[in-house]
Amino acid sequence: MTATPSLRLRLRNRGLDGVTLLVLPGVLFVVALFVYPFLYGLFLSFRPKEGGPLANYAAFFSDPFLYTTIWKTLAIAVPATLLNVVLSIPVAMRVRLMRRQKLLTTILVIPITLGTVLVAEGLLTYLGPRGWVNRFLMDFGITDTPIRLIHNYWGVMLSLVISGFPFSFLLTLSYVTGIDPALEQAGRMLGARNRSRFFRIILPLLAPGLAITLALSFVQAFSVFPSAVLLGAPAGPTRVISIAAYQAAFEQYDYAMASAIAMIMAAVQIVIVVGLLAARGLVFRGPASSGKG
Template sequence: MTATLEKPALRHRLAERGVDRVLLLLLPGVVFAVALFLYPFLYGLQLSFAPKEGGVLSNYSRFFGDPYLRDTIWTTAGIALPATLINVLASIPTAYVMRGKMRGKRLLTTILVVPITLGTVLTAQGLIMYSGPAGWLNKTLMGIGLIGEPLNLIHNYTGVLLSLVITGFPFSFLLTLSYLSGIDPTLERAAATLGASWGQRFRRITLPLLAPGLAITFCLSFVMAFSVFPSAQLVGDPAGETRVISIAAYHAAFEEYDYSMGSAIAMIMAVIMLIVIGLVLTWRATLYRGATGGKG
C-alpha cells in the first residue's frame, strides 16, 4: 500500500518540476559517459597543467611557440576539412538516389558500407597493395601505356586523403540516407504538380530540410577525420607533410615519455574540434530559427 502511494507522489513531484520520467532512462548513459569520458578528460586536463619543468602553461607555450608543433594544426585541418567535405557532398546524391525503392538497393548499400568493417589498418594495407608503385593500378596504367612511370599515390598527402574518404564515406552516407529517408516525399510531389522542376524541388524543399542533418553529419565526420592517426602513419608521411596533431601527441607521450605535453596537445586538439563543431551547430540553429520564423 505504501509503495502504491509513493509512486503517484513521485510522478506528481516530477510533473510539478517539469521533469519527464522518461528522462530517468538517461541516467545509466550519463553514468557511463562520466566514467569513461569525463573522468579521463579531466585527468588529462589537469595533467596538461603539470609540466616536467616551467610554469603551469609552459606546455601550451611550448606548443604554440614551436612552428614544428604549431603547424600540425594546419596540416591536420588541411587533411580533415577536404576529406569531410568530399564525404558529405558525395553522400548527398548517392543517398538521394537510394532513398526510395530500387533494384539491388540492399546489395549496393552493403558494398558501400563494407569499408567500415575493414577498419583503417586494412584499408591502408589495401591502398599500399593497390595504389603503390608496384600495385595493380600502376601496373595496369603502365601496361596500357597511359603513364610512363608509377603514380605517387601513397606515403604522402594523397594517400591519407584517399584513406579518409574510403573509410569515412560509408559513415556519411548512412547518416545522410537516414535523414533523407525521414523527409516526406509527398512534399516534392506536391511541388512537382505545381510546376517546380527537379532542381527547384531539391533546392527549395529537400536541401533546406536536409541541411540540419548534414550539419550533424559534417560534425561527426570532421571529428573522425581530424583525429586521424593510423592513416597518417601508414599511408602518409608522418615526419613530413602528413605530420598531424595526433602524431605529435603520440610522439610527446610515448616516444619522449612526456605525458604532460602529450595531454596538452590532446587538449588543444579537443578544443579545435569543439570550436568547429560549435560553429557548425550555431549555423544549424540559425536554420531552425529561419524555418520557424524566429519563434521558440
C-alpha cells in the same frame, strides 16, 4: 509482498522514480568513460615537467614543428569532410528510390567494418609502386614509371574518403528518407524542375541534418592517425596533430605535453563543431523531416 511498495514509496520520497533509476547507470557510464578521462587529461596538461601551469601550451605554440600540425590536420580533414558529405547527398537521393536499398547500403558500409588499418593496407597493395594500379598504367603504356599515389597527402586523403564516405552516407540517407515526399511531389505539380525542387525544398529541410553530418564526419577525419602513418609522410605534409601527441607520449614519455596537445586538438574540434551547429539554423529553422508516414 509489502516490501516492494514500501521500497517504491521510499524512492518516491527521495525524488527517485523508475526512469531515474534507468538513466542513472547510463550517466555514470558516460562520466566514467568520457568525462573523467577528459578532466584527468586537462589537469595533467597543467602539470608540466618544467615551468608553470601553462608551460606545455606555451611550448606548443612557440614551436613551428608542433603548432603547424593544426593547419596540416585541417588541410586534410576539412576537404575530406566536405567531399564525403557532398558525395553522399546525390548517392542518398538515388538510393532512397531503389528497391534493394538495404543490400546496397550494406555493400557501401563494408569499409566501416574493415577498419582504417585494413583499408590502409589494402591501398598499399593497390596503389603502391608495384601495386595493381601502377601495373595497369605501365602495361598499357599510360606511364613509364610508377606514379606516387601513397606516402603523400593524396594517399591519406583517399583513405579518409574511402573509410569516411559510408559514415556520411548513412547519416545523410537517414535524413533524406525522413523528408516527406509529398513536399517534392507538390513542387513537381507546380512546375518546379529537379534543380529547383532540390535547392528550394530538399536542401533547406536537409540542412540541419547535414550540419550534424558535417560535424561528426569532421571529428572523425580530424582524429586521423593510422592513415597518416601508413599512407602519408609522418615527418612532412601529413604530420597531423595526433602524431605529435603520440610522439610526446610514447617517444618522449612526456604525458603532460601529450595531454596538452590532446586538449588543443579537442578545442579545435569544439570550435568547428559549435560553428557548424550554430550555422545550421541560417538556412531553415525547424525539423529535418516533415512527418513522413
